Amino acid sequence: xxxxxxxxxxxxxxxxxxxxxxxxxxxxxxxxxxxxxxxxxxxxxxxxxxxxxxxxxxxxxxxxxxxxxxxxxxxxxxxxxxxxxxxxxxxxxxxxxxxxxxxxxxxxxxxxxxxxxxxxxxxxxxxxxxxxxxxxxxxxxxxxxxxxxxxxxxxxxxxxxxxxxxxxxxxxxxxxxxxx
Amino acid sequence: xxxxxxxxxxxxxxxxxxxxxxxxxxxxxxxxxxxxxxxxxxxxxxxxxxxxxxxxxxxxxxxxxxxxxxxxxxxxxxxxxxxxxxxxxxxxxxxxxxxxxxxxxxxxxxxxxxxxxxxxxxxxxxxxxxxxxxxxxxxxxxxxxxxxxxxxxxxxxxxxxxxxxxxxxxxxxxxxxxxxxxxxxxxxxxxxxxxxxxxxxxxxxxxxxxxxxxxxxxxxxxxxxxxxxxxxxxxxxxxxxxxxxxxxxxxxxxxxxxxxxxxxxxxxxxxxxxxxxxxxxxxxxx
Numbered sequence: 001x002x003x004x005x006x007x008x009x010x011x012x013x014x015x016x017x018x019x020x021x022x023x024x025x026x027x028x029x030x031x032x033x034x035x036x037x038x039x040x041x042x043x044x045x046x047x048x049x050x051x052x053x054x055x056x057x058x059x060x061x062x063x064x065x066x067x068x069x070x071x072x073x074x075x076x077x078x079x080x081x082x083x084x085x086x087x088x089x090x091x092x093x094x095x096x097x098x099x100x101x102x103x104x105x106x107x108x109x110x111x112x113x114x115x116x117x118x119x120x121x122x123x124x125x126x127x128x129x130x131x132x133x134x135x136x137x138x139x140x141x142x143x144x145x146x147x148x149x150x151x152x153x154x155x156x157x158x159x160x161x162x163x164x165x166x167x168x169x170x171x172x173x174x175x176x177x178x179x180x
Numbered sequence: 181x182x183x184x185x186x187x188x189x190x191x192x193x194x195x196x197x198x199x200x201x202x203x204x205x206x207x208x209x210x211x212x213x214x215x216x217x218x219x220x221x222x223x224x225x226x227x228x229x230x231x232x233x234x235x236x237x238x239x240x241x242x243x244x245x246x247x248x249x250x251x252x253x254x255x256x257x258x259x260x261x262x263x264x265x266x267x268x269x270x271x272x273x274x275x276x277x278x279x280x281x282x283x284x285x286x287x288x289x290x291x292x293x294x295x296x297x298x299x300x301x302x303x304x305x306x307x308x309x310x311x312x313x314x315x316x317x318x319x320x321x322x323x324x325x326x327x328x329x330x331x332x333x334x335x336x337x338x339x340x341x342x343x344x345x346x347x348x349x350x351x352x353x354x355x356x357x358x359x360x361x362x363x364x365x366x367x368x369x370x371x372x373x374x375x376x377x378x379x380x381x382x383x384x385x386x387x388x389x390x391x392x393x394x395x396x397x398x399x400x401x402x403x404x405x406x407x408x409x410x411x412x413x414x415x416x417x418x419x420x421x422x423x424x425x426x427x428x429x430x431x432x433x434x435x436x437x438x439x440x441x442x443x444x445x446x447x448x449x450x451x452x453x454x455x456x457x458x459x460x461x462x463x464x465x466x
Contacts, residue, residue, distance in 0.1 A: 116340055133402035136304030138277065138278055144402050148402075
């Protein structure tokens, strides 16, 4: 029996009507977005990871939505750690929201959690990651090779070693699995 | 000849092209061994096993190491752009590649310039790029799972990660999602949707459903979608019609999984070993 749960139910939502004062940070790789997101959230900035507007989409990308008024401070924070964006542009159209549903499937001995198109399965008794499935970006087989057979608490975080949207989705499943 | 294009999860793996074999649990290409785990090596292993039963020749692969940064994929795209026309493929499968719309379009141009247009299959990252480019109808077959079908059905989403919440990927909504994908021209001529029940569809709607045997654990096993794409690839490579090949492939993949007595902890190579037996049985029944 499976059921859905909102991934981001506790997240604050920014009203779309306030787009005029929002900007987006554009990075070369999704892995840089993930690193910048961690840094900025840790520093207390009100930011969101979103899908890019159509004019700058290349295929597998995320951007960070920021309050434009804080642009210089945010830029300084990122430059200090060597992760500057390649571009900062104002938000001119609605940005895409990441999928915000979890789906769980209980196999008895095993629990599978799906976030977006990625699935992570763990042996409930031993807490060993037994499988990674779904996805289509090239880091999925790499992440699986690094995580399967490893204890959940000892496995590398997909956020640290993944580079794509599929890797990001797997990280969400991994975090949810750890939370349980 | 069949061409298979994809990546392997090793950043140091060079760009390699050539005929492939399965040696034990490794794919072998020009002396290099690649473990069959999931992704393109799993597709190759399933296609090789199927081709052996069908007494087909070797499969020609284009492989490069890529762990998600896209460097390897882009090198491979560039290589394909200059080399695709040198082979007389009757079928090309594009698989785990970094989705990149610009490169996708260049590859499609290169295919169009080939002397004889091959059957085109796209799955995984390349299917994402094909959909985002708005050129899905140029393909003969997509092999999405239900989550990916929801992405194809969402005309706004550039990646499954951004599929809008109201387009829920639930089993009982598959025919509706298929129809929506065709309405917005985001589906190939044929779709093979893998899930608890597999669907074979075209622009006219669902043409076949395959629902036995049922092995719930298959959903958790990484690579079972790749094996399905590998089986259908080898079947189409014999000249079989895409729709018929998709239906047979779904039956074979399910039966191979059933024969392996799967658990959610099983690795896909154990299922691949059962493909020859499953294929023989399904072909006999047909």
